Structure formats: structure tokens, C-alpha cells
Amino acid sequence: MYADFNWAIGGEAGDGIDSTGKIFAQALSRAGRHVFTSKDFASRIRGGYTAYKIRTAVDPVGSVVDRLDLLIALTPRTIEENLDELHGGSVIVYDGERTTMQNVEIPEEMIGLDVPLKRLAEEAGGAIMRNVVALGAACEVADFPIENLDSALQKRFGDKGSSIVENNKKAARAGQTHVAGEYDYQEFNYDLETTDEDYVLLNGDEAIGMGAIAGGCRFYAGYPITPATNVMEYLTGRIERWGGHVVQAEDELSAINIALGAARAGARSMTATSGPGIDLMTETFGLIATSETPLVICNVMRSGPSTGMPTKQEQGDLNQMLYGGHGEIPRFVLAPTSIAECFHKTVEAFNLAEKYQIPVYLTADLSLAVTERTYPPEEFDMDAVEIDRGKIVDDETVAEWQTEDGKFRPHAVTDDGVSPRTFPGTSGGAHMTTGLEHDELGRRTEETGMRVRQVDKRTRKVETASEREPFEPRTFGDENSDILMMTWGSTEGAMREALTLLKEDGVDVRFLSVPYIYPRPDLTDEVESAEKVIVAECNATGQFADLVEHDTLSRVKRINKYNGVRFAANELAEAVKSALNGDIEEATEVQS
Amino acid sequence: MSSEIRFTDFKSDAQPTWCPGCGDFGTMNGMMKALASTGNHPDDTFIVAGIGCSGKIGTYMHSYALHGVHGRALPVGTGVKLANPDLEVMVAGGDGDGYSIGAGHFVHAVRRNVDMTYVVMDNRIYGLTKGQASPTSREDFETATTPDGPKQPPVNPLALALAAGGTFIAQSFSSDAQRHAEIVQEAIEHDGFGFVNVFSPCVTFNDVDTYDYFRDSLVDVTETPHDPTDRENAKSVILDDKKEYQGVLYREEKAASYTEQHGLGSNMSDIPGGAPAGATDLVREFY
Numbered sequence: 001m002y003a004d005f006n007w008a009i010g011g012e013a014g015d016g017i018d019s020t021g022k023i024f025a026q027a028l029s030r031a032g033r034h035v036f037t038s039k040d041f042a043s044r045i046r047g048g049y050t051a052y053k054i055r056t057a058v059d060p061v062g063s064v065v066d067r068l069d070l071l072i073a074l075t076p077r078t079i080e081e082n083l084d085e086l087h088g089g090s091v092i093v094y095d096g097e098r099t100t101m102q103n104v105e106i107p108e109e110m111i112g113l114d115v116p117l118k119r120l121a122e123e124a125g126g127a128i129m130r131n132v133v134a135l136g137a138a139c140e141v142a143d144f145p146i147e148n149l150d151s152a153l154q155k156r157f158g159d160k161g162s163s164i165v166e167n168n169k170k171a172a173r174a175g176q177t178h179v180a181g182e183y184d185y186q187e188f189n190y191d192l193e194t195t196d197e198d199y200v201l202l203n204g205d206e207a208i209g210m211g212a213i214a215g216g217c218r219f220y221a222g223y224p225i226t227p228a229t230n231v232m233e234y235l236t237g238r239i240e241r242w243g244g245h246v247v248q249a250e251d252e253l254s255a256i257n258i259a260l261g262a263a264r265a266g267a268r269s270m271t272a273t274s275g276p277g278i279d280l281m282t283e284t285f286g287l288i289a290t291s292e293t294p295l296v297i298c299n300v301m302r303s304g305p306s307t308g309m310p311t312k313q314e315q316g317d318l319n320q321m322l323y324g325g326h327g328e329i330p331r332f333v334l335a336p337t338s339i340a341e342c343f344h345k346t347v348e349a350f351n352l353a354e355k356y357q358i359p360v361y362l363t364a365d366l367s368l369a370v371t372e373r374t375y376p377p378e379e380f381d382m383d384a385v386e387i388d389r390g391k392i393v394d395d396e397t398v399a400e401w402q403t404e405d406g407k408f409r410p411h412a413v414t415d416d417g418v419s420p421r422t423f424p425g426t427s428g429g430a431h432m433t434t435g436l437e438h439d440e441l442g443r444r445t446e447e448t449g450m451r452v453r454q455v456d457k458r459t460r461k462v463e464t465a466s467e468r469e470p471f472e473p474r475t476f477g478d479e480n481s482d483i484l485m486m487t488w489g490s491t492e493g494a495m496r497e498a499l500t501l502l503k504e505d506g507v508d509v510r511f512l513s514v515p516y517i518y519p520r521p522d523l524t525d526e527v528e529s530a531e532k533v534i535v536a537e538c539n540a541t542g543q544f545a546d547l548v549e550h551d552t553l554s555r556v557k558r559i560n561k562y563n564g565v566r567f568a569a570n571e572l573a574e575a576v577k578s579a580l581n582g583d584i585e586e587a588t589e590v591q592s
Numbered sequence: 593m594s595s596e597i598r599f600t601d602f603k604s605d606a607q608p609t610w611c612p613g614c615g616d617f618g619t620m621n622g623m624m625k626a627l628a629s630t631g632n633h634p635d636d637t638f639i640v641a642g643i644g645c646s647g648k649i650g651t652y653m654h655s656y657a658l659h660g661v662h663g664r665a666l667p668v669g670t671g672v673k674l675a676n677p678d679l680e681v682m683v684a685g686g687d688g689d690g691y692s693i694g695a696g697h698f699v700h701a702v703r704r705n706v707d708m709t710y711v712v713m714d715n716r717i718y719g720l721t722k723g724q725a726s727p728t729s730r731e732d733f734e735t736a737t738t739p740d741g742p743k744q745p746p747v748n749p750l751a752l753a754l755a756a757g758g759t760f761i762a763q764s765f766s767s768d769a770q771r772h773a774e775i776v777q778e779a780i781e782h783d784g785f786g787f788v789n790v791f792s793p794c795v796t797f798n799d800v801d802t803y804d805y806f807r808d809s810l811v812d813v814t815e816t817p818h819d820p821t822d823r824e825n826a827k828s829v830i831l832d833d834k835k836e837y838q839g840v841l842y843r844e845e846k847a848a849s850y851t852e853q854h855g856l857g858s859n860m861s862d863i864p865g866g867a868p869a870g871a872t873d874l875v876r877e878f879y
Binding site for chain 1: 604606634635636637638639640650651654655656657658659660661663664667668669670671672673674675676678679696697699700854856858859860861863864865866867868870871872874875876878879
């Protein structure tokens, strides 16, 4: 028996897959089990194939594996799509009375559980609850106390009235009783232990939204786009409690300019989008940097180019964020590596934006954004949140930054590159700023000396930040190993688990997960002291590997995956082993 | 405070680079007069400008100001006003900035009805790029890029605003200094999106829509039986293809502004030094 249990429900878009999966994930979380979820979903409202997958264990889980123990299949295609992950001993719950499932073939050695989901749901009060019947069946298969499911149903349906909750509980029990009557759970060989721990369950988009509010963000402007919309939806209805506001703009060109306006007015302001939106927002990116406006731009990456695969994983926008926009634009690029880090890095992004008066890209990849994961609530310690607004000048101190004739100097050339900032309304602080090259007062200039001083000053802010801020990688694994592994973004989760698998096979690896893309830590010593350096990322060309080679003047071995699916821990471990033996010139591709 | 403020307090000491005789001088003077006469102070005023000759206005005025990206001035003004509703926000642009590259934003800014003032310096030509057709150029207006005229009907910005649900639609002429200042003042005083299309002649590149043309042809609605609160009345002057009008053409007083609709009022720059009180409730939601 494995320490983890892998569960999924799959069907067509419109079958309620997502909400059913979320209910079961909640039930597991409330039972004190750790949960890590993933979604197979398509950019359509109905039809096709969609699935919600849960990996659960008593110990923390931070990635997916390609093994499925229990599958609730509402369509034959759900089984076909998951054949690679199903194994002898996998249980498949299906409704043999459903027209499309009557002739379904359960692969050899797997256990097919024919449960009349619709009929039992109707008996409990309505066909709409057929997925809940399946959840009850799942509880029986996995020997999981159904009271935890009750609790999740209460959370999900509580505001719809107690009779709805009771009907759902009844439906769940109908599924459980049916399986108990027909089968003996011991033959399934699964036993989901519960603990007394309390966990919270959230995804990366939600963690970013919560981090934004905690970090003082009061203004958001955006345009809906998969997979970033959840940030906007999270903030809507919550940020207002603290006097904030969310604007749905007419397009991304507008969204970023509305966010920019709010930032000029002194609000901590942000927008979130994905690749196609970043393309449009890039128009304004240089203005943000040149006017030295603090702004957080969240890029939830999806597969590109162009419309690409909007609901699929990719880490393909790194170069776009590093180099996008004409001219030379100072910027920061942060890439949180886990869902909890989405929270912490969002708070940090707002502090960095204001301390250095600079645009900050905060990028999560799709896998972080739509994945739910459990954490102890202490991970999100609001008392530990600190806000640093940087060089704010008020009515009392403004005189220090005025010219002799009383003009405020918003772009004063300073040693650290950071100028004073006044919020509109500050007496004596009125000033203009512009996307044109300007002097210390914000007035247009083409005078060569001032041009050079302003460029140098803006660039110096990045250098200052590199000196002052702890832009360190996250380190894991065996620090003495001469095999050095590097990832960025969500790949950290799979790699941390791969470390354990590799160790079992006698391969010790030192692992650096890099959340700071620009400015980034100097990795020269790490790379030079390693015998072999491997960089794994979800793109075809190895954009982060290019940076490492550029910085350290060393060749690195690349592992790339760009089929739209995140790395699973076990396949990444295999890829590392094959990379160790392979030619450094050839990237190891993982495309399962 | 208002009694101490003179319109010259809104003037910076930068020397305008507009051509001598440019309509934008008059447009700007009227804006400064209107800001002063409505009791605003440069430290509580935010001017947003786009790109083009009109975009230079933020440099020549004294206030908080941002000179932004071509066509996006209205979104910037929207963000400023929502984040701090205490500020007086005035957005300035030209016919290219507002009705060509920024046309989409114009329609949505009108719909949103944020309480700010939008002054468009309409000279029916692209001046700063030295004389190409603009969206308000006449159908037969010959330019370097349209040797036989654009052969497209000009955009009617007033009609666009009316169709999009505009709550204050006005037109003025930069050379009629007093009326222009009065009309902008009314736009500032309007609780919602105050839109003023200002005929602001280009003396260098437009020899058709000249000072003389507007002086001779403009009809002031105050000299007609026009009722600006009557939508049908407004429609008839806005869609009149024989005459052009100045004055407040339409005003809808009952419509709630965006800030009112959404209950905005706080200055969002005020935040605590840590997570806000009650933030732990957000964590509890995820149990």
C-alpha cells in the first residue's frame, strides 16, 4: 500500500466536476489529511473532458504523481484519458445505468464498481446529487469516515438551507451503503487515516489575492483571462471590507492604466493577467518604470504563443517578462515556487514595488494558480506581515525635497537611485511625471547629462535592491552533492518529492529553487562547485537555463516539458537520472 | 482656500512649445480658470494627458500630473479618481488620442460615469506628426496620408457619448474664452463624467477648420430654445449635420456617479503598517 492515495473524478465540462472535486478535497482536509489537487480542464463551458484530481496523504504533498487509485468516471472518455495512470487494483466507480456507460469496459485487474449514481440521487431528492452519491461510494472504498464529507457538504451547501445539506448527506450515504452492500472495502486495500490537524485548503490565485489584501493592496483593475481571473474574483467582495475596489476594465490596455492611475494616487495597486494580456500591458510597462510608479503585475502563465493552450501549464513567458517592452526598462521579476509562497511573495512584491518605485512582475504558472493545497493555517501568519512604503514624503518633510523656488523633485537623483514620493494631496508636493525622458522635476528633457543621470538612477535602483534585499534561492536536498538541480516556479513541488525518490535510488542531489528571476541570486559558486548542473522547466527552449548559462558562463543540462502538463514527481526523478547519463548538449524532454 | 487661488497658480513656468496662435493656449487657459473658479488647489488636482500636442498640457500646468501613453489617458484618470475621490481629476487629450487610438476607452469611460472632467482639444488634424487625417477630419480633407480626403465620415464624439449613456456632453471653442471656461467649469461641477469637446484650431496644418470657420459658424445653444436636460433636444443638436453648436448639449443630473454607485470615498493610500485588522478571517475562510 502506498502512503498516498490518488483520487479523481472526470466527465464533461458542465458535469460539476470541479465543485465535486473541491468538496472531496475539503472533506480530506477537514479530516486532517494533506491534499494536493490538479485539474485537467479545457477552454469550454460544456462537453469535452475535464477532471479534478486529488492526491492525499498524512504527510504534506506538493506535487502530482502519475498513479490513480480511485477514479469516478462519468464518461467512457474519462477512463481512456487516464489509462496510463490507472493500475491493477485501481477502483473505477461508474453508473452502469447511464446510457453512455452501459457498455463500458473496465480494464483487466482493475475493480469496476457499478453504482447507480443517478437513481440513488433521485431517491435521495434529486438527480443533481449524483456526484455526491459517488463521493459517498468513494468514502466506502477508501474506508474514509463519511462525517468528514458531511462537514464539507455543510460548508458547500450551508447557505442554501439545511434541507439541501441533509439531502446531500442522504445521497452520500446512499452511495456508501450501496458499495458496502455489494463489496467489502477490504478488497480495495485503501484505508484513509484521519488526524486531529487543522488545515486550510487554497489555490495559488487565492493565495495571491489574500497576500495582496494582507500586503496593503486596495486597488485592482483587470480583464478576465484564464487562468488569472480567480485573483480578480477572489478580491471582488473581499477587498471592499478594507475600503478597496476592483474594476473590470474594457481590456488589458485599460486595466493596467487604471491600475497605474490608482498607484499614482498612492494606492497599493495591482493587475493580474496571462500571456495575451501581458502582450497588451507591455505597451504601458515602460511608462510605469520611467514614471517610477510602484505597480504589481501578476502574470499567471499559461501555454502560448498566441492563444496557445489556455488551460494548460507552461513556464514560457520568462523572457517576455525579463525583456518585454522597447528601450531598457528596469523591473523586478518574482516567481513564487509554491502556493504558500504565492502569499508571501505577493506581500514582498508590494513592498519591493514601493521601496524601489518600480514595476514588479509576480508570476505564477497555471499549475500553481489552479492547484489547491493544504497548509497549516500558521503558514499564513497575518501578524508577521510587514509593510514598507519606502521613501514617502509628507506635508512636514516635503520641503527637504523641493528646489529653492519650492518645486518638488519626484525624480531627484540620489545615491541609491530611489527618489522621494508624495501622494497627491500633499501640500507642496505637486509635480508631473511622464513617459518622456525628464529632469528631476518630471519635466521633459533631451539634455544629454540629465538623460544619463536619470537612466543611471533608474538602473541603480535594481543594483541597490540586489545589495539590500535577501534575494536568495530556496535550498533543498544534499548540500554536499556534486549534482546540482535547479528549477523555478511550481516545479519546486515535483522536484522536492523527486529528491526523495532519487535518494531511494542512491542518487543524492543538491536542489536550488529560484523565486527571484530578476534581480536574481549570483549562482556562480554553486554552479562552479558542482560536477553536473541540471535545470528543469516547463518550456521548450530552457529560458531559465539560458540565464544560468549566461550568468555563470557554464553549460547546464536541460530538462524540458512543454506538452501542457506539469512535471509529476516520479517522471522528473526518471528524467534527472537519464539527464545525468545524457549528452549535455541535448535537452532531456519529458512529454508524458 | 478657494478665495486665495488664482488661475495662474495652475500655470507652471515651462514655456509652451505649441505653435504661436495654437488653439491649445486658449483651451488650457479656460481649464485653469475653471479649476480656480471651482475652488480647487494644485495640490489636490490631478491632470492626466495623452500623446500629441494636447498631451503637453500637463507640463505647462501646475498640479499633480501624469503624461501617459497614447490613447490611455482616460483609464489613468479613472484609477486616480477611484483611489482617491477627494482629488479633482481632469483628463486632457486630442482628437487622435481620444477618438482614434483611445476610442474604446472613451466609450467605456462615458459608460462608467466616473466623476472627472474630460477635455478634448479637437483640431481635426494630427498636428505633432505634421499633418495627417484625424478621426474628426472632414471626408474630403486633403492631407499627406489622404491626398483625396479620408473618404470616411468623421467620428461624431458627441453622438458617441450620448449613445454610450453620457451624463454631461458639451462643446466649446478655445477662442471664445469666457464661454469655454464657463462650460469647463460646468463639466467640473457635474457629478459624473463631464465631457467637453473643444474646438482648438491648428493654425499650421488645418486650413479648413480655422478660427474664422468656428467664429462664423458655431451656434451657442444658450441663444436657442435648447433644453440640455431633454434627451430628444440633445439628440437633435448633436446629430444636426448642417450646424455645429457650443454649450452644454446634454446633462443628466439624476444619474449616480461611479464612486456613488460603488460607495467609494476613502483615500486608498491610507493603509496600516501590517496586515489590516481582521485579515486572519481570510485564512479562516479556507478551513
